[in-house]
Amino acid sequence: MRINHQTTATQALTLEEFLNLPETQPPSEFINGDIIQKHTPQGQHSLIQIELCKAIDRVAKPNKIAKAFPELRCTFGGDSIIPDIAVFRWARIPIEPSGKIANRFEIHPDWAIEILSPDQRQTKVLSNLLHCSRHGTEFGWLIDPEVESILVIDSTQRVELLSGTSRLPILREIELELTVDQVFDWLTLG
Incomplete structure (x- = not known):
């Protein structure tokens, strides 16, 4: 096992052992099987993340269609990842017997969004x-603020690069129309 980014490893861990750390x-x-430390979000990353969560929740949460979660650990398929935004119908x-939201999400998100940070691969x-x-x-979605483009991966693993006035695909139940330019317009405060 390798721990990348800022630390080193001495022995292999199972997924369950990792989750107990x-x-x-x-x-x-x-x-x-590798432990990879995420990058610390910076200004552009944080602002896109906040604004996109708000935009999704504004149209999806009132009618209980979906909910956007920033930095939520999702464990499925043998990996445990933390998308910058995970959207769940x-x-x-996951709900606990008490009716409260579960702490562990052991399922895939319906829509996963990553925002590229400077120097991130x-x-x-x-x-x-x-x-x-x-x-x-x-x-x-893979949002790249540096080149103002968004890579979109669909359920068939088809990848499409969108930029400018291209309309972004959204979960069909969510009534949100958003273009690539609109996402990057959030970076201009004024």
Whole structure:
């Protein structure tokens, strides 16, 4: 096993052993048997993440269609990942017998969104989105603020690069029309 980004490993861990470790800051993911520490979000990443969660929740939460979760650990298919935004249809959100939301989400998101940070490897993030797609996620987005484009991965693992006025695909029940330009317009405060 390798621990990448800021630490080193001495022995292999199982997924369950990894999940019992204390949480790191920034958090770590368990991917293909490796522990990989996420990058600390910076300004553009944080602003896109906040605005996109608000936009999704504004149209999806009132009618209990879906909910956007920032930085939520999702454990499925032998990996434990933390998409920048994980969107779950309302009926799939894990609920405890008490009626409260569960702490552990051991299912794939319906829509996974990653925002590329400076110096972050695009292939690692794309690999997470492809893992999601292989396990049932309907859409994955890889948002790249530096080049103002968004890679979209659908459930068949078809990848499409969108930019400018291209309309972004969204879960069909969510009535949200959003273009690539609108996402990056959030970065201009004024």
